[in-house]
Amino acid sequence: MQESATDEELMEAYRDGDANAFEILYQRYRKPLFRYFQHQCGSAAIAEELFQDIWMNLIRARQRYHVSAKFRTYIYRLAHNRLIDHYRKQKHGIPASYDENENTLATPAAANTITPERTVSGMRQVDALLDAIDNLPEAQREAFLLKENGDLSVEQIAELTDVKPETAKSRVRYAINKLKQTLEPHHD
Amino acid sequence: MTNSGSDHDDQLSSLYRQTEPDGPGEMTDARILAEARHAVKRPERTSAARKYNWIMPAGIAATVAIAAIISVIMLEPAKTPLQPGVENDSVHIGTTQPSPPRRQLDRISLLIKENRIDEARSALADFRKLYPDYRINAKKYPTVVELEAQSQ
Structure with a gap:
């Protein structure tokens, strides 16, 4: 199996017994998927656990794989489902930000924001961005991470997270606006 | 930053891509790849x-x-003759219950013995309806064979 093969071709080849195809696919998604979990959960240990689970699930379910959707959407759906499962097992359950009725474009609480003073006090811009991502509400953060790590469209994000396209769009917009607001230089 | 209110921002995306690329630990990589290889060999x-x-x-x-x-x-134990028309003594092995035709023949013999000839004839007629081709053993049921011969 060639490096130039599509994700779908690689997954089908693996389904049919080609372990090398899996390795190529794994290398393609290894970092973005891990970063999705790490930034979403805020813990490398939990990210490792969830990351490993979805690959093991993929391996176990390989015989049921059919090219009905893009592999990219398929694997991120597995990731999203595993994440929601993880939230369910937590004390507080699924975060309130996942409620579709929540007004996602409302201004977040001040306690959740990075103050411009912190941004201009020597913090590198990329560190400030990571800090700002950590402070986004979970659903909006996930939408942003799916877009940036998964390179997914708003429609694909809506599909794999089982929300309306408007909701997915609102979450992405909220995240972008909030991150931009945090990173903009402070002007008095 | 550009494209305020949009669902995409080039500068933000570019900045995000500059963040340190993280990845899982080597142990996790090894475990997943080993399982992937092992799974297709099974x-x-x-x-x-x-x-x-x-x-x-x-x-x-x-x-x-x-x-x-x-x-x-x-x-x-067999409850019917193995071959129609031929009595089989082996059906008595291990039992005291005669097979149905023999039981009926025994009853007809008894009726004849008791001189209840009409009842015997009637019973014989019923017997023949059930077993039209049954060959009655003349040595065992001579009176029945005789009655049947008289009736024909």
Whole structure:
């Protein structure tokens, strides 16, 4: 199996017994998927656990794989489902930000924001961005991470997270606006 | 930053891509890749195989049931003549119950003996309806054979 093969071709080849195809696919998604979990959960240990689970699930379910959707959407759906499962097992359950009725474009609480003073006090811009991502509400953060790590469209994000396209769009917009607001230089 | 209110921002995306690329630990990589290789080497129980995995136990159960039925049939004393028209003494082996035709013939013999000839004839007629081709053993039931001969 060639490096130039599509994700779908690689997954089908693996389904049919080609372990090398899996390795190529794994290398393609290894970092973005891990970063999705790490930034979403805020813990490398939990990210490792969830990351490993979805690959093991993929391996176990390989015989049921059919090219009905893009592999990219398929694997991120597995990731999203595993994440929601993880939230369910937590004390507080699924975060309130996942409620579709929540007004996602409302201004977040001040306690959740990075103050411009912190941004201009020597913090590198990329560190400030990571800090700002950590402070986004979970659903909006996930939408942003799916877009940036998964390179997914708003429609694909809506599909794999089982929300309306408007909701997915609102979450992405909220995240972008909030991150931009945090990173903009402070002007008095 | 550009494109305020949009669902995409080039500068933000560019900045995000500058963040340190993280990845899972080597142990996690090794575990996943080993499992992926191991999984394709294992004989896969396909959905079709799972669908028909009841066949083997069902086959064994059916074989046992058939064997049991045959054993019961073989051990149970025959209640009907093995060959129509020929009495088989072997049917008495292991039992005191005569087979149905012989029981009826015994009854007819008894009726004749008791001189209840009309009842004997009637019973013989009924017997013939049930066993029209049955050859009555003249040595065992001479009176019945005689009565039948008289009736014809």
